[in-house]
Amino acid sequence: MKDSHGRTIDYLRISLTDRCNFRCIYCMPEEGIESLCHDDILRFDELLAIVRVAATKGIRRVRLTGGEPLVRKGVVDLVRQMNDIPGIDDISLTTNGVLLPRMAADLKAAGLKRVNISLDTLDADQFTYITRVGAIEQTLDGIDAALEAGFNPVKVNAVAVRRLNQDFLGFAKLSLDRPLHVRFIEYMPVGESGGADGTGWGKEDVISAQEIRDIINEGARAEGLGELIPAEGSRPEGGGPAEYYHFEGAQGTVGFISPLSRHFCGSCNRLRLSADGGLMPCLFSDERLDIKTAAEAGDEAAIAAVFDRAIGNKPDEHHDRVGTERGMSQIGG
Ligand code: SAM
Numbered sequence: 001m002k003d004s005h006g007r008t009i010d011y012l013r014i015s016l017t018d019r020c021n022f023r024c025i026y027c028m029p030e031e032g033i034e035s036l037c038h039d040d041i042l043r044f045d046e047l048l049a050i051v052r053v054a055a056t057k058g059i060r061r062v063r064l065t066g067g068e069p070l071v072r073k074g075v076v077d078l079v080r081q082m083n084d085i086p087g088i089d090d091i092s093l094t095t096n097g098v099l100l101p102r103m104a105a106d107l108k109a110a111g112l113k114r115v116n117i118s119l120d121t122l123d124a125d126q127f128t129y130i131t132r133v134g135a136i137e138q139t140l141d142g143i144d145a146a147l148e149a150g151f152n153p154v155k156v157n158a159v160a161v162r163r164l165n166q167d168f169l170g171f172a173k174l175s176l177d178r179p180l181h182v183r184f185i186e187y188m189p190v191g192e193s194g195g196a197d198g199t200g201w202g203k204e205d206v207i208s209a210q211e212i213r214d215i216i217n218e219g220a221r222a223e224g225l226g227e228l229i230p231a232e233g234s235r236p237e238g239g240g241p242a243e244y245y246h247f248e249g250a251q252g253t254v255g256f257i258s259p260l261s262r263h264f265c266g267s268c269n270r271l272r273l274s275a276d277g278g279l280m281p282c283l284f285s286d287e288r289l290d291i292k293t294a295a296e297a298g299d300e301a302a303i304a305a306v307f308d309r310a311i312g313n314k315p316d317e318h319h320d321r322v323g324t325e326r327g328m329s330q331i332g333g
């Protein structure tokens, strides 16, 4: 599928739920969001029908996200059934890792290929501050479980937020001894912006990928590690829009995703599907096309028509828009 700007669209990110077992300060209010009721979220048979049609339209890769995708009951079966759909050759997951110790082996056996785990700090107290209810061991154990289950690559994603004063070098060093691919993501203006209570997006909190790399390189030089080297030829599979580097002799890589400082809209290959059946042409847009009605009716031609409209409506770029009606947990990050 080519959109009106000539981009090939072959990637669908699916939010399985807007619920989550964490309440990260930049993603959800403390009290949580008013969760969608059961009837509003896409049933698995509807989701599978959508993915089947998507595959005939050229979608090859699917990422499951949320909310926390692993809190949705039956997710292992869903992966197994998606994996059987002709044309779908890569299913991946974005998770906070909490449920991986219980589920990683089953997910792998069901055909899940790759896992991204979100971890924003290496400090236990700060982890609980950011997630409001989590303990760092939960996510660290999740990373161990993903490696043990044999996922490759295992990526660790950290959103860089200036006021959190994160230890970027400490993160980058996670790539030294294990095949972990650490990625820093610029803080994006999604959901409400400028929360007076210190939560929510503010421009002053954005740290560019270049600045993060400079901080890492300065610290690494001081420790005798040498600087990050461009990782030509050794990008992890499904690298997406990240720029990858590695330390000399490291098992993993260090990547930088810069949606703000270096737009990658020109190579955007994705659509997003929200848990309640809204097909979204762009993360930074409030446009949502109803695909649930067509899926409920089991009308494949109508599902295909919604894909055609979504692709036709993909904007050329996000034009530095700030704030969206829905937060990341509702859009599907
Ligand atoms: N619960 C899962 C998790 O945390 O990995 C999946 C959903 S979460 C919304 C997906 C990713 O979006 C997480 O890595 C999270 O850190 C990231 N995210 C949330 N709000 C963001 C923002 N404003 N800018 C950049 N990344 C954000």
Ligand code: SF4
Pocket: 020, 021, 022, 023, 024, 027, 028, 066, 067, 068, 096, 118, 328, 329
């Ligand atoms: Fe949950 Fe992920 Fe949002 Fe944190 S970032 S509240 S783990 S959905």
